[in-house]
Amino acid sequence: MNDGLLADLEAEIPGMLDALRAVRHDLHRHPELGFEEHRTQGVVRRWLESNGYRPAIMAETGLVADLRPSPTDHEGSPVDPTASTSRLTASATTNATTNAAPTTNAATTANAATATKTSTKTIALRADLDALPITEETDLPYASVYPGRSHKCGHDGHTTILLGTAAVLARHRVRIPGNVRLLFQPAEEGVRGGGAKVMIDEGALVGVDEVYGLHNWPAFPRGQVHVKPGATMAQVHNFKLVFRGVGGHGSQPQLCKDPVLAGAHFVTAVQSIASRTLGYEGGAVVSVCVFQAGRAENVIPAQATLEGTIRTFDPKITARVLARFREIAASTAATFDVRADLALRVGYPVLVNASACAAAVERVATRVVGATHLSSAGLPLAAGEDFAYFAANVPSAYFFLGAQVPGEDTPVCHHPMFDFDDSLIEIGMRMMLGLVVDRLTSH
Ligand SMILES: [Zn+2]
Ligand SMILES: [Zn+2]
CATH class of the missing domain: 3.40.630.10 (Zn peptidases)
Structure with a gap:
């Protein structure tokens, strides 16, 4: 220099x-x-x-x-x-x-x-x-x-x-x-x-x-x-996941398909990506930042909307995280008999x-x-x-x-x-x- x-x-x-x-x-x-x-x-x-x-x-x-x-x-x-x-x-x-x-x-x-x-x-x-x-x-x-x-x-x-x-x-x-x-x-x-x-x-x-x-x-x-x-x-991905079910009276869940229950399980299940899919290597953040569903205390809503962000630092990890994220969304929907509509927005690399x-x-x-x-x-x-x-x-x-x-x-x-x-x-x-x-x- x-x-x-x-x-x-x-x-x-x-x-x-x-x-x-x-x-x-x-x-x-x-x-x-x-x-x-x-x-x-x-x-x-x-x-x-x-x-x-x-x-x-x-x-x-x-x-x-x-x-x-x-x-x-x-x-x-x-x-x-x-x-x-x-x-x-x-x-x-x-x-x-x-x-x-x-x-x-x-x-x-x-x-x-x-x-x-x-x-x-x-x-x-x-x-x-x-x-x-x-x-x-x-x-x-x-x-x-x-x-x-x-x-x-x-x-x-x-x-x-x-x-x-x-x-x-x-x-x-x-x-x-x-x-x-x-x-x-x-x-x-x-x-x-x-x-x-x-x-x-x-x-x-x-x-x-x-x-x-x-x-x-x-x-x-x-x-x-x-x-x-x-x-x-980080590589940024933002997501919007909508669980669509069948709403109805809060006293009659047997007649409904509850998207709130699906959403709640999903929020818990995606925590396993960082802790179980990746384990000690880490290298990902998955955060659910929005969970909106329902308006009345005695009405099961027809849909639950979850939004959040995924951060990764390596293309291989990114692929694994996104694949697992999609699997969990789909399997949660199947488990609770609702539909999952997932929109992933790719952010900065x-x-x-x-x-x-x-x-x-x-x-x-x-x-x-x-x-x-x-x-x-x-x-x-x-x-x-x-x-x-x-x-x-x-x-x-x-x-x-x-x-x-x-x-x-x-x-x-x-x-x-x-x-x-x-x-x-x-x-x-x-x-x-x-x-x-x-x-x-x-x-
Ligand atoms: Zn800034
Ligand atoms: Zn700045």
């Missing part, structure tokens, strides 16, 4: 933190849900343009920008935000020839004579833009101004970290060998999520060698970086960190937070994350910045009292900058 270059990049951070905190608080005040991040997109776009980037719109409300676009891009007319896919494709195909790209950025201060040995690699850094449909319950001066919407996963912080990183890289553009692609991704959360997949379909990864992303995580101690190679976050990329995160984290604050504890998480789509396409690593304050009951992500910890802006930027230097100068 080029320690001199990295030290110069890191030296820019302290002077930027006030401005970055202001950006973060502005984003927090104006949270937007997935594929609705129009204002957020504007904030990001203006920031990037003022730092000499030529961002392209992608996935409706996302943005992509290259630190070192193709030469034709520099010579072209003003940015055409609708030309995202074609320009990225062009950029990627000329990737190997872009090292001498003319640098017209006024913010560039470094002397070209100090440029590091060149690289033809493109390293992508990803931030997520969207908020959650949760009403903010804090009394922060920058609390959400929109009822029912708030940044309760800290994506406002992730976006700010990448904006700060972008600004530092721009100031030293001529010294950065190779290309850095900034991925500002919409719609990570929720039913209408999967913004990462849309970006990939539109060409965001064309020419990209590796992708890195991070998430704040208040369940891990503040000041720690958590990462591991391999499975890091398992997020798998490439070994070499996870090792890079560990090297950089050792420098940023120290070896004693580097950990793989708590991983994999059983939560889902659509960074998994990036990691499924190119070697990638996703890591976590701890945010739990010692002695405090720090609200976790998705809690109405949660707020992103601004002290992570600096750590996050140092991690991202370190990864850029590590991956572009160590070959």
Whole structure:
């Protein structure tokens, strides 16, 4: 790694933190849900343009920008935000020839004579833009101004970290060998999520060698970086299972086919998947989170609806768990003479960190937070994350910045009292900058 270059990049951070905190608080005040991040997109776009980037719109409300676009891009007319896919494709195909790209950025201060040995690699850094449909319950001066919407996963912080990183890289553009692609991704959360997949379909990864992303995580101690190679976050399946029987008077079960009894047995029986089908190996979570049936105390209802989620980390385990889940649904229905209608919705795939990329995160984290604050504890998480789509396409690593304050009951992500910890802006930027230097100068 080029320690001199990295030290110069890191030296820019302290002077930027006030401005970055202001950006973060502005984003927090104006949270937007997935594929609705129009204002957020504007904030990001203006920031990037003022730092000499030529961002392209992608996935409706996302943005992509290259630190070192193709030469034709520099010579072209003003940015055409609708030309995202074609320009990225062009950029990627000329990737190997872009090292001498003319640098017209006024913010560039470094002397070209100090440029590091060149690289033809493109390293992508990803931030997520969207908020959650949760009403903010804090009394922060920058609390959400929109009822029912708030940044309760800290994506406002992730976006700010990448904006700060972008600004530092721009100031030293001529010294950065190779290309850095900034991925500002919409719609990570929720039913209408999967913004990462849309970006990939539109060409965001064309020419990209590796992708890195991070998430704040208040369940891990503040000041720690958590990462591991391999499975890091879960494959998600959500289910809706309806047992349909015959309703009737509560005093006459012999004339009914009781879906409540079937549902109750099912809730118990599916516990055996983790404890008996898998045994000591584990590797799955099966949770029934909804059980709705009936309205009156003396009426056996005609149907019972169960909904929940299944989390796994390995395709073989996933197949076994889903097969057993279906068997238990069908056999329960047969046992109690009702019908079972099962709808399984496939969520995000398992997020798998490439070994070499996870090792890079560990090297950089050792420098940023120290070896004693580097950990793989708590991983994999059983939560889902659509960074998994990036990691499924190119070697990638996703890591976590701890945010739990010692002695405090720090609200976790998705809690109405949660707020992103601004002290992570600096750590996050140092991690991202370190990864850029590590991956572009160590070959
Ligand atoms: Zn979230
Ligand atoms: Zn999140």
